Amino acid sequence: MHIIQPKAIVEQVDEILLERIKEGVYPAGSRMPSESELSEELGVSRASIRTVLAKLAINGLIIRKQGDGTYVNARVKEVNAHSGNLWDLTQLIESNGYKPSIQSLAIEKRKATEKEAIVLALEPGEDLLFMRRLFLADGKPVILANNVSPLSLFREPIESIDGALHIRDILLQYCRQRIWFAITDIRSTMIGKEAHDLLGGDPQRAILELQVAFYAKDNLPLALGVNYFDDSFLRLSLAQAWN
Amino acid sequence: MHIIQPKAIVEQVDEILLERIKEGVYPAGSRMPSESELSEELGVSRASIRTVLAKLAINGLIIRKQGDGTYVNARVKEVNAHSGNLWDLTQLIESNGYKPSIQSLAIEKRKATEKEAIVLALEPGEDLLFMRRLFLADGKPVILANNVSPLSLFREPIESIDGALHIRDILLQYCRQRIWFAITDIRSTMIGKEAHDLLGGDPQRAILELQVAFYAKDNLPLALGVNYFDDSFLRLSLAQAWN
DNA sequence: AAACAAGGAAACGTCAGACGACTATCCTCC
């Protein structure tokens, strides 16, 4: 058994405000309620509100003006890696305006390559869980995702794994591990045979490759991901600001 | 004349801590001084320290553990778009371990295309300042950067513009405009003729294309940029976290 | 001697209230 700890206050506030911005409760370009009003309405201190607003500002969703107020970025709809989760492919598809789903192609055991062993801090040849999955946007295949994770992390037989889950939830559910941060390498590459077989389109074209490494709070490597997708169908756009 | 306003407190603290992390004053993986200690040492309130630490945590440079302390991310060296400035090409080159420089190829006037007019909120055919520049890493050309900006923003003849400056400083110095946020589209594309002539290498290869739009605080579009570079020489890697 | 439990110290998380800095707005005065 595992108790689901009540989420941190700032986390809850973050979800609420993010939701309101996405749903247009605070329309793009409009002025949001003041920190004091939010503090009063949500029943948390102004300090907590400010923590969340700072995060939203860094991710370019809002613009803060001293002496004036806090405004929703008028171009918030143009950004799709919203809360800074570049590696959240489901969210990427969703913010491009499609309905995401995940199709599992393979879940199997295999040995770690030398390179994988280094990044995952394992011995070469140790057992890995390998997952090949296809992300669909409105049913159309758009992202090929390959993930590996040390098999020693898993507490249940691999047959019981639900391949349609988000990698975050797989690690949480079967490994009791929470992703704390991720490092993403962005590369440009020619589409390979495997990706072309699954994604279709021109067999000679450049696509994006996202190499993601997931880590736990204590810097323990949890998983690696290599994701391929066509940026002509899915836009990858980030907003960045400070202040 | 224009007075240089003293920077905001959090901005100064941010620079100091960023510098210390980069220089190894706080080594990767080590525990940083506590919030109280930093507050006392730098002579600012704990609240301001916390604002900065929150930003560093979001950008994955540090990891905060309640009841324990604040740690420098052990993998901080693997990340190069450090302070979340994806569009800061100088910083990108620097964090890849090279010495950056900028070579101006062309600075000229030209009319806005229809697409440019839309994004810059201008009438089609209005005058633009066009800049083509080459970023060098240790003297080797690595990034081709094309920028356009409404000519109406500039207060001095274009002949006086120093093409070796950072776009941030060009806008600040000649337009009195400060970049407040940027939206970056990341794309994968085949290398074009122009880019290949300047960057060399295999004429049939995939490279990264960063399409950047710069905005001022009031959402005024300041400039557009289209940057091409080879990700086999310059790694583009981001860290992301929340908590 | 090893394992376990209890307690305290230290650090981050949250709260409350206050004041300062800055901006937009309105009003007055010329």
Next chain:
DNA sequence: GGAGGATAGTCGTCTGACGTTTCCTTGTTT
């Protein structure tokens, strides 16, 4: 009608306090 100043509202910073979590020491038990 325009310029200038007063004013209220909002974000930025500060101070002090308490809550929550984690680590580590200490002492007890097995």
